[in-house]
Amino acid sequence: MATIYISLGTNIEPEQHLKAGLLDLQQHFGKLTLSRVFESESVGFKGTNFLNMVASAQTELSIAEVVATFKMIEQDNGRIKGEKKFSPRSLDIDLLLYDDVVTQQPVELPRGEILFNAFVLWPLSELVPELIHPIVKQSYHSLWNEFDKTSQKIWPITFSLPHQLR
Template identity: 70%
Template sequence: MAKIFISLGSNIDPERHLKAAVIDLEAHFGELVLSSVFESEAVGFDGTNFLNMVVAAETELSIAEVVSTFKQIEQDHGRVKGAKKFAPRTLDLDLLLLDDTICNHPIELPRAEILYNAFVLWPLAEIAPSLCHPVVNQSYQALWNAYDKTSQTLWPVEFNWSK
């Protein structure tokens, strides 16, 4: 079984979509480890704030199968296939890591945004602080400690997981 880390984000009815995504991910991958939920300003475009988190799971699926599963979950929750990258979205699921895999195909792993987006790095450091980034060989906690926290606005929020 491979350990995967998944970034979740939404800025269209985000509470509903994050809850639904966690339910769907649990149905596909079993037990999950959830970070706190963080609110952040939109990055790359003007838009409403996002809710973001990182989830860990285990899988025997290939990278392509995992990504396909994520795309289906996104589409099931109203994400428009082929929509522009920097725009509001119901749900965004990104595979950040699959064990220590380093690759560029079928997707880039580890995902580059781990190192430059606070909304990915902080929740990842929260649930996997001692795990090391396979390229830069530093723990996620060390990377978060060194991160320029003035570069992006981000804060943890209370999140009610009950339906």
């Protein structure tokens, strides 16, 4: 069994898509452990604010199977294949970590944006503060403490989870 860490983000009907994405993830991966939900300004383009969070789960699927499942969930929630990188999203699900695997294929692991995007690092550091990044060899708590918090605007929000996830 591998432990996976998952980033979720949305800025199109964000409450609806975040809840639906979490329920779909739970259907495929079972019990989820969740960070708080954060609101952040869009990064890389002008757009409405995003809702972001990180979840963890256990899986026996391969990395490629996990990523394929995420793509299917995104498409089921209105994500259009081939959208440009910096644009509004109905649902964006990314694999951040798969145990402590370091690889470039089929996706980059650990995901590079962990170190550069507050909307990934803050919820991850909250979920697993003592876990060590497999490349930089620092805890996520330490990485968040050192992060330039003036570079991106992000704040925790009150978010009502579907009763199936409580």
